[in-house]
């Protein structure tokens with residue numbers, strides 16, 4: 001075997017032997033990123049059940065995710081909704097209207113259902129929802 005043929009053979013063999021490692025590294029890297037992006041945050045207290053019962057809403061403007069509003073599902077009081085009450089139009093804090101069971105923006109009148117679904121513009125997007133649960137007397141929202 002000539003020197004040139006030998007080096008060519010070693011080069012092909014070298015690439016072939018490192019290829020699975022390179023693919024595995026890419027795969028591992030991609031999976032890690034997916035795990036990081038889907039890893040849920042910890043649930044943290046935003047208020048108490050007594051506060052929710054007394055006021056019909058928990059509004060916590062200093063939560064990790066930004067402002068948080070928690071209300072009860074009007075059809076099933078055992079279920080809660082948590083949303084970021086920052087209007088998706090131009091960023092005003094929306095008001096909870098317990099009588100009409102919806103959020104109404106004081107700036108330009110956008111309306112959202114308790115789960116944050118857009119009911120009436122000028123905003124074009126829903127309020128961002130968060131996972132929420134009750135443990136003992138605490139209302140907990142999942143931080144992101």
Ligand code: FES
Nearest residue numbers: 087089090105108
């Ligand atoms: S900021 Fe809420 S409707 Fe414009």
